Amino acid sequence: MDFHIKYITPDIKLSTYEDKLFKTENVFEFHMLVWFISGETKIIQADKSYVFKAGDIFLIPRNHLATIINYPKNGSPHKAVVMHLTKERLKEYYSNIEIKQKKLSGESKIYSFTQHPLLESCLASLIPYFDIKETFPDHIASLKITEAISILREIDESVDNLLADFEEPGKIDLVHFMEKNYMFNMPLERFGYLTGRSLSTFNRDFRKVFETTPQRWLTQKRLQLAYYHLTEKHKKPSDVFLEVGFEDLSHFSYAFKKQYGFSPSIAR
Structure with missing residues (x-):
C-alpha cells in the first residue's frame, strides 16, 4: 500500500494513494471538506451511496457512519485536499453570526459542491503550501478555513443546519x-x-x-x-x-x- 499524507496544519492535509483500493469505515469527529484532484471515491451510508470523481468537492458530516472506498483512476493516484472543520473552530465562527433560520435536524447527507469555482479556488490555493518546508502560519490557516466556511454558507444557506449544530449524540433507540x-x-x-x-x-x-x-x-x-x-x-x-x-x-x-x-x- 502506497499511502502518503502531507499536513500543513493539523486541520489541512493532502492525501495521496497509489495502490489499487483503500477502504475505511469511519465516524468522523469533525466535518470534512474534500476537494478531489484525481481518482475516485465511493461513500456508502446507511440509506444512500455517493460516487465522487476528479474535480468534485463535498462536505462529509461528523458523527455519521460511512464506508469509504478510494480508488486510483485512469493511471492517476487517488489525491485530495482535505480540510477539517472542527467543532471548536465552528463555534468561534458562529459566535459572531446571527443565523436567519436555525433548524438543526441532525442532517446526515453529504453536501456536494461539484466543481464550484469559489470553493475550488479556495482549496487549490493551498497546494503550493504543501511543498514549502517552513511552518505554515496559523493565522493564514485560520483565514483559509474561515474563507471556506463563508463560501459554503454563500453557496447553500442550509449548511448552517449542519455546521452550527454542536450537539453530541444522545441515547437513542x-x-x-x-x-x-x-x-x-x-x-x-x-x-x-x-x-x-x-x-x-x-x-x-x-x-x-x-x-x-x-x-x-x-x-x-x-x-x-x-x-x-x-x-x-x-x-x-x-x-x-x-x-x-x-x-x-x-x-x-x-x-x-x-x-x-x-x-x-x-x-x-
Whole structure:
C-alpha cells in the first residue's frame, strides 16, 4: 500500500494513494471538506451511496457512519485536499453570526459542491503550501478555513443546519439504529457512542433487545445482506464483501459457506 499524507496544519492535509483500493469505515469527529484532484471515491451510508470523481468537492458530516472506498483512476493516484472543520473552530465562527433560520435536524447527507469555482479556488490555493518546508502560519490557516466556511454558507444557506449544530449524540433507540447501520464494521465502542451509551451499557441493552451478542447478530445480518446482493442483485462476491462490513474476501467466503452451505461464488 502506497499511502502518503502531507499536513500543513493539523486541520489541512493532502492525501495521496497509489495502490489499487483503500477502504475505511469511519465516524468522523469533525466535518470534512474534500476537494478531489484525481481518482475516485465511493461513500456508502446507511440509506444512500455517493460516487465522487476528479474535480468534485463535498462536505462529509461528523458523527455519521460511512464506508469509504478510494480508488486510483485512469493511471492517476487517488489525491485530495482535505480540510477539517472542527467543532471548536465552528463555534468561534458562529459566535459572531446571527443565523436567519436555525433548524438543526441532525442532517446526515453529504453536501456536494461539484466543481464550484469559489470553493475550488479556495482549496487549490493551498497546494503550493504543501511543498514549502517552513511552518505554515496559523493565522493564514485560520483565514483559509474561515474563507471556506463563508463560501459554503454563500453557496447553500442550509449548511448552517449542519455546521452550527454542536450537539453530541444522545441515547437513542438501539433497534432502529442497529437495523439501519449494521453493515458498518466499526468497533462496538463506536456503536455505543453513537447510540449515547458506554460500551458496557451498549452490550447490556443489546443483549436485552436482541437476545444475542452484538458480534453474532452483526455477522448474521451482514451475511443476510450479502446473500440478497448475490442472489437478487447478481453482484460478484468481490463487489459485495466490503459493502456489507467484511474486511477480507476469504473470511467472508468462509463465513458465508458456513452459514448457507455453499460458497458465495455460486450464489449468483
